Amino acid sequence: MEALLQPVQALLGAAWVPVWTLVKIFAIILPLMGCVAYLTLAERKIIGWMQVRNGPNRVTFFGIKALGGLAQPIADGLKLLFKEIVLPSASSKTLFVLAPVLALAPSLAAWAVIPFSEGLVLADINAGLLYIMAITSMGVYGVIIAGWASNSKYAFLGSLRSAAQIVAYEIAMGFALVTVLMVSQSLNLSDIVRGQGEGMFANMGLGVLSWNWLPLFPMFIVYFIAGVAETNRSPFDVVEGESEIVAGHMIEYSGMAFALFFLAEYANMILIATLTSIMFLGGWLSPVGFLPDGFHWLAAKSAFCLFFFLWLRATFPRYRYDQIMRLGWKVFIPVTIVWLVFIGGWMMSPLSIWK
Amino acid sequence: MNFPLPDFFPASAEIFVLVMACVVLLADLFKSERQGWLPYLLTLATLAGALAIQVGTAGADTTLTFSGMFVDDRLSDVLKSCLYITVFAVVVYSRDYLMARGLERGEYYLLVLFATLGMQVMISANHFLTLYLGLELLSLAIYALVALDRESARSTEAAMKYFVLGALASGLLLYGMSMIYGATGTLEISAIARKLSDPATNMDVLRFGLVFLVAGLAFKIGVVPFHMWIPDVYHGAPTAITLLIGSAPKLAGFSMAIRLLVDGLPTLAVEWQQMLMMLAVLSIALGNVVAIAQTNVKRMLAYSTISHMGFMLLGLVSGVIELRASGDIQLSYAFGSAMFYTIAYVLMSAAAFGVLLLLTRAGVEAETLDDLKGLNRRSPWFAAVLMMVMFSMAGIPFFIGFFAKLAVLQAVVAAGYLYTAVFAVMLSLIGAFFYLRVVKLMYFDEPLDTAPLVASSEMRALLSVNALAIAVIGLMPQSLLTLCATALGQAMK
Amino acid sequence: MLIEYFPILLFILIGIGFGFVPMIAGKLVGPSKPDPEKLSPYECGFEAFEDTRMKFDVRYYLVAILFILFDLEIAFLFPWAIVLEEIGMFGFVAMMIFLGILVVGFIYEWKKGALDWE
Numbered sequence: 001m002e003a004l005l006q007p008v009q010a011l012l013g014a015a016w017v018p019v020w021t022l023v024k025i026f027a028i029i030l031p032l033m034g035c036v037a038y039l040t041l042a043e044r045k046i047i048g049w050m051q052v053r054n055g056p057n058r059v060t061f062f063g064i065k066a067l068g069g070l071a072q073p074i075a076d077g078l079k080l081l082f083k084e085i086v087l088p089s090a091s092s093k094t095l096f097v098l099a100p101v102l103a104l105a106p107s108l109a110a111w112a113v114i115p116f117s118e119g120l121v122l123a124d125i126n127a128g129l130l131y132i133m134a135i136t137s138m139g140v141y142g143v144i145i146a147g148w149a150s151n152s153k154y155a156f157l158g159s160l161r162s163a164a165q166i167v168a169y170e171i172a173m174g175f176a177l178v179t180v181l182m183v184s185q186s187l188n189l190s191d192i193v194r195g196q197g198e199g200m201f202a203n204m205g206l207g208v209l210s211w212n213w214l215p216l217f218p219m220f221i222v223y224f225i226a227g228v229a230e231t232n233r234s235p236f237d238v239v240e241g242e243s244e245i246v247a248g249h250m251i252e253y254s255g256m257a258f259a260l261f262f263l264a265e266y267a268n269m270i271l272i273a274t275l276t277s278i279m280f281l282g283g284w285l286s287p288v289g290f291l292p293d294g295f296h297w298l299a300a301k302s303a304f305c306l307f308f309f310l311w312l313r314a315t316f317p318r319y320r321y322d323q324i325m326r327l328g329w330k331v332f333i334p335v336t337i338v339w340l341v342f343i344g345g346w347m348m349s350p351l352s353i354w355k
Numbered sequence: 356m357n358f359p360l361p362d363f364f365p366a367s368a369e370i371f372v373l374v375m376a377c378v379v380l381l382a383d384l385f386k387s388e389r390q391g392w393l394p395y396l397l398t399l400a401t402l403a404g405a406l407a408i409q410v411g412t413a414g415a416d417t418t419l420t421f422s423g424m425f426v427d428d429r430l431s432d433v434l435k436s437c438l439y440i441t442v443f444a445v446v447v448y449s450r451d452y453l454m455a456r457g458l459e460r461g462e463y464y465l466l467v468l469f470a471t472l473g474m475q476v477m478i479s480a481n482h483f484l485t486l487y488l489g490l491e492l493l494s495l496a497i498y499a500l501v502a503l504d505r506e507s508a509r510s511t512e513a514a515m516k517y518f519v520l521g522a523l524a525s526g527l528l529l530y531g532m533s534m535i536y537g538a539t540g541t542l543e544i545s546a547i548a549r550k551l552s553d554p555a556t557n558m559d560v561l562r563f564g565l566v567f568l569v570a571g572l573a574f575k576i577g578v579v580p581f582h583m584w585i586p587d588v589y590h591g592a593p594t595a596i597t598l599l600i601g602s603a604p605k606l607a608g609f610s611m612a613i614r615l616l617v618d619g620l621p622t623l624a625v626e627w628q629q630m631l632m633m634l635a636v637l638s639i640a641l642g643n644v645v646a647i648a649q650t651n652v653k654r655m656l657a658y659s660t661i662s663h664m665g666f667m668l669l670g671l672v673s674g675v676i677e678l679r680a681s682g683d684i685q686l687s688y689a690f691g692s693a694m695f696y697t698i699a700y701v702l703m704s705a706a707a708f709g710v711l712l713l714l715t716r717a718g719v720e721a722e723t724l725d726d727l728k729g730l731n732r733r734s735p736w737f738a739a740v741l742m743m744v745m746f747s748m749a750g751i752p753f754f755i756g757f758f759a760k761l762a763v764l765q766a767v768v769a770a771g772y773l774y775t776a777v778f779a780v781m782l783s784l785i786g787a788f789f790y791l792r793v794v795k796l797m798y799f800d801e802p803l804d805t806a807p808l809v810a811s812s813e814m815r816a817l818l819s820v821n822a823l824a825i826a827v828i829g830l831m832p833q834s835l836l837t838l839c840a841t842a843l844g845q846a847m848k
Numbered sequence: 849m850l851i852e853y854f855p856i857l858l859f860i861l862i863g864i865g866f867g868f869v870p871m872i873a874g875k876l877v878g879p880s881k882p883d884p885e886k887l888s889p890y891e892c893g894f895e896a897f898e899d900t901r902m903k904f905d906v907r908y909y910l911v912a913i914l915f916i917l918f919d920l921e922i923a924f925l926f927p928w929a930i931v932l933e934e935i936g937m938f939g940f941v942a943m944m945i946f947l948g949i950l951v952v953g954f955i956y957e958w959k960k961g962a963l964d965w966e
Contacts, residue, residue: 021855025862084879085871089887090900101867108863112856123855130926131856151900152889164908167915174922181929251890256874260867322965325911329963333918337951340925341944347932348940355933358938377952384959 024122028111036266037073043310045069050314083255088150091252095149100253100260103142107267110135114274115190117284117295128189129177132275136230139268140166143232143239143249146261150252158248161321162232162239168328169226175336176223179216179343180279183354193283197293199353205289211282215346215353218339220280222332224305227272229328231265233309235316236324273305274298281305362420365427368408368435369475375401376468383461391459398446398464402471406439417845419481423543426481430613430846433838434478434606434694441603441701442471447817448709449595451810455717458503458593466503467599470496474607480614483532483542490528490575493607494521497600501592513591520574520584528571534564535620544619551622565623568615569630576608578668579637582661589657594715594722597653598708601660602701608664609697612671617690617847624676632672632775638665639779643786650724655789656707659748660700662786667696669779670763673770684840685769687847691840692762698835699759699828703747706821710741713818716809727793729802737808738797740822747825749790750783755825758832910962921950 009016041056048055056069087093113128115121125131140163147159181187184195196202199210213220229236239248250261277283277298284298319327346352363370375397383394409432417428446467453459473492480486498521502514536542538560539550550556574581589597616627642662649655670693674686714721714730721727731738747754760783767776828835889900928935928943957963 017854018858021858022862025855025859029862029866081870081874082878083874084881085874086882086886088889089884090889097871100871101864104867105860105863108866109856109860112859122859123852125852125856135860150889153900153902154890156900156902156904160904160908164911167919168911171915171918171922174919175925178922178925178929181926182932185930185933187926187930246890255878256870259874260870325963325965329914330958333954337947337954341947344932344940344944348937358935360938377949380952380956384956 021122025112028122029108032108032111032267032270033263035270036263037077039266039270039306040076040262041069041073042306043313044072046307046310047314050311077259080255080259085255085257086252088152088252090151092149092151095145096252097257099142099146099149099249100257100264101142102145103139103264104260104267106135106138106142107264107271110271113189114271115193115278115283116298118190118293120295121190124188124190126186126188129181129187129192132189133174133177136268136271137170139230139264142261142264146253147249150249152252154246154251155249158239158251162249165232165236165239165321165324165328166230168325169229169332172222172328172332172336173226173230175333175340176216176219176226177279179219179336179340180212182340182343182347183212183215185354189278189283193278193285195354196282197285202289206287207282207285207289208287211280211285213280216280216339216343218335220276222336223280224272224276224308226328226332227276228309228312229324231268231272231309233265233269234313235319237318238321238324269306269309270302273302273309276305277301361422362418364412365418365420366425366479367412368405369472369479371408372401372405372468372472372475375404376465376472379461379468380465383465394461394464395446395450395459398468399443401468402439402443402446405471405475406436406443409435409439415845421485423545424482424485425476425479427479428846429842430610430694431479433842434610435475437698437701438471438474438478438603438606441606441705442467442599444705444709444817444821445595445599445602447814448598448705448712451814452593452595452712452715455715456504456593458595463500463503466496466500470500470599471603474603477607478610480611481544481618483536483544486544486611486614487525487529487532489607490611491525493604494525494575497596497604500596500599501588503596504593507593509591510593513588516591517584517588524571524574524581527567527574531564531567531569531571534560534567538564544614547619548621551620561620561623562626565620565626566630568620569627569634572608572612572615573634575611576605576664576667577661578634578664579641579661580634582638582641585661586654586657589653589660590651590722594653594708594711594720598705598712601656601708602705605660605664605667605697605701605704609667609694612668613690613694613843613846616671617674617676621676621847624674628672628674628676631668632772635665635668635672636775636778638662638668639782643782646786647789649789651722652711652724652727652793653722655724656704659786659790660704662782663696663700663748666760666763666779667693667700669693669767669775670696672775673763673766673772675770684844685766687840687844688762688836689766689770690843690847691836692759692766694839694843695762695832695836696759698839699747699755699825702821702825702828703744703756706740706744706818706825707748709814709818709821710737710744713737713808713810713814716806719804719806724793724796725803728796728800730797732802733805734808736819740818741797742794743822743825745790745793747829749787751787752829754829755832756829758829758836762832762836907962907965914957914962917953 012019045055056072058068059071059075060067060069061071087096110132112123113121113125113131115124143162143166144159147155147157147162150156180192184192186192186195196211197207201207201209232239250258253261281301282297283301284293284295286293286297347354379394379397379401382397386393413429413432415429417426419426446464449463450459453463470493473489473494473496476489477486477493478489480489498514498518501517502511504510532542535547538557539547541547541550551561570581577585589601592600616624620627639662642658642660642665646655646658646662649658670689673692674689676686711721714726727741730741743754747756750757750760764776764779767779924946925943928939932939
């Protein structure tokens with residue numbers, strides 16, 4: 001590999017670093033986009049199976065029957081591409097166009113610090129988690145600006161609800177992350193994963209028991225559910241509750257502009273699933289001693305978490321808005337504070353397992 | 356890493372007040388219907404307890420703690436003790452008024468306690484950050500208190516004005532502090548004083564910072580030309596809140612002036628004394644003259660505050676800092692006179708607003724001069740109380756206000772500002788007009804409102820004690836003056 | 849040191865680019881036949897009435913303010929959490945006092961109904 005790249009490097013000179021970085025960025029984004037596309041298919045298929053129906057099964061490649069349904073995301077994408085992008089006359093045009101971009105950009109940019117495997121990370125910065133916190137918080141701007149710029153009542157209500165919901169769950173999420181920081185004593189995501197590979201159980205070959213999910217179990221649950229609420233996924237999808245406010249902040253969007261919101265939502269789902277895997281499920285680490293660590297574990301764990309996203313959607317009816325706020329403020333925040341104090345006390349006590 | 360545990364002992368009163376504030380908050384939330392008195396009594400107990408702790412832990416030494424950010428000295432002991440007593444009286448005076456207007460909520464007691472805590476921190480600050488922290492805690496609590504009557508457009512407007520202007524003043528103060536930090540490289544007040552003699556210190560930046568510092572300070576104590584908020588806020592706030600704003604914070608404001616200017620920037624005294632002199636002269640002139648035109652007692656007292664604060668500044672102006680090295684008592688007497696003046700003013704102001712509160716009842720405000728007419732017929736004793744207060748404020752012998760003015764003027768003359776002293780006396784004579792007008796209205800006019808006074812017995816008793824204090828300390832002012840002078844003498848060592 | 853952040857900057861720019869490209873593509877290949885009905889705000893088929901930028905529930909402001917308080921709190925916890933093992937008991941107790949005060953405030957807003965949406 002090195003030998004192959006050497007001549008290219010010499011050719012490009014000073015431009016090498018940006019070009020090579022660009023290549024790496026596309027190596028992350030393009031597969032991610034593929035995942036997003038096929039996540040939509042997986043969602044429809046899985047929910048279909050859960051409800052004992054087939055899901056998409058007609059659209060196929062080159063007429064091969066066995067691949068029925070597999071071309072569905074591509075067909076959907078193409079359809080949206082050829083639809084008109086309506087710019088409502090009452091809207092604030094610039095903001096209206098900017099909003100979907102603002103929704104999508106953070107959910108992509110967060111991937112810059114995700115460690116896929118040992119050493120396999122685009123930017124191995126020490127403030128990784130801080131960056132994640134900062135950049136994912138930006139996502140709410142897309143929603144608020146969309147609601148405001150549309151100048152439509154449903155959009156406005158939807159974005160208000162969404163903003164309040166996202167910020168409410170962000171607090172619980174933040175507290176959950178603080179406990180992760182406490183036990184790993186680092187903001188660097190790779191270090192957080194490595195820290196989970198040490199400990200009594202890991203030495204016995206049972207790495208799965210030394211990951212953060214066990215000692216931080218309530219935090220793991222809170223983080224994941226808060227993640228579901230943050231991405232406005234069912235059962236927390238009052239933002240776009242079609243029975244109440246039609247499609248919420250996206251109501252005035254059509255064509256590719258609408259597709260961008262969808263991309264953002266699914267990219268965020270994958271991001272949350274990956275972050276949950278990294279922070280609580282040991283990232284690329286193997287659950288048992290005799291199997292090798294590697295990217296495949298991260299992928300498997302993220303897929304597992306994503307499956308939960310879909311499962312939740314298939315199982316639960318939509319929460320009422322007051323129930324959502326109650327869960328966020330009156331259940332999650334107290335739970336996280338109590339567990340934070342508990343973990344702090346545990347770390348101070350001689351029984352600490354993180355020394 | 357090992358952190359030494361700070362010495363909490365010097366700050367025990369502050370810690371007590373903070374803990375009790377949290378207790379009051381929780382007690383208010385969980386009290387039953389019949390326990391409406393709980394926050395009130397707990398607040399009074401807190402203030403009494405804080406006084407006991409303050410007196411109990413008072414020592415002759417100056418103690419620094421929290422890495423030199425907090426100082427416990429004689430000055431802070433005296434000022435804080437006065438603070439607790441004042442706030443205690445404020446709470447007792449205010450209860451009936453607030454209850455009659457449905458404002459007697461736990462938040463009132465809570466905010467009063469937080470304001471008290473803010474003032475305590477200000478008084479004990481030995482660091483710009485501590486000082487600012489205390490100031491903001493006080494200010495934020497007071498902004499909220501001014502708007503306590505949410506239904507009243509006038510109160511909310513006053514709160515808004517106060518908030519905006521107060522934020523501006525905080526900005527000025529912070530700007531000055533950052534300049535001084537830039538020049539000296541430290542925020543600790545005693546360290547700044549040491550840095551001043553260092554020839555490497557940039558004096559221009561320091562002076563520039565000083566201007567902002569003085570402006571911020573002048574704003575917070577409300578002297579001309581930074582007085583615009585005083586009449587509006589005094590007028591707009593519910594009278595019980597005006598009572599609070601008009602009394603205890605002056606103690607903290609005085610302490611702030613001492614810590615910032617006298618302790619922090621002693622060798623720049625020539626500069627800041629010039630500025631303060633200007634502020635003082637303008638305040639005395641404007642306060643006394645404009646007060647004459649007021650028909651609203653609260654506004655009148657607001658302008659009277661401005662002039663009194665001007666007088667207080669005169670005391671600060673007349674301390675000749677060059678005498679510091681020689682340990683001359685002139686210095687501590689000059690600053691001591693300012694402190695004495697502040698304490699005297701707080702006593703008088705509490706009593707004056709106390710009487711105004713006494714005259715109110717459900718649905719009836721006592722705000723205009725007309726409301727005071729014929730008070731003698733309605734209640735001879737409280738007419739006498741208000742008369743004593745007015746005489747004292749006007750500087751008529753032998754009340755405390757007279758000796759306060761006398762002490763300041765003596766210091767001014769001793770410092771060589773004879774014309775300033777003459778000017779101050781003349782304006783005080785002009786000011787005496789509107790104080791005496793109140794007395795005339797009470798004794799020689801027919802009452803417009805003949806309803807009997809309704810007030811709780813504890814309020815009547817405390818108000819009487821307050822008035823007697825004005826008279827009795829007026830008979831023997833020397834002990835309090837000496838106390839102030841020694842406290843300041845120790846603080847300046 | 850700062851060079852480690854260069855890929856992040858680039859990534860953010862690419863992320864924004866990835867937002868704009870489909871929009872431009874959609875604008876280019878999609879039809880564009882606006883008419884007044886299509887461009888009017890959607891209100892379930894009714895004519896839009898009243899202004900959209902209307903008054904809304906004050907509780908949203910309340911949530912926003914509470915969020916700022918708590919988020920600052922978390923920002924304060926971050927550095928503490930990272931060095932907790934080094935600062936030891938002192939740091940732990942100091943933060944517990946801080947958290948205690950926070951919890952008192954939390955109880956207050958809870959009992960006052962600031963968190964109720966029923």
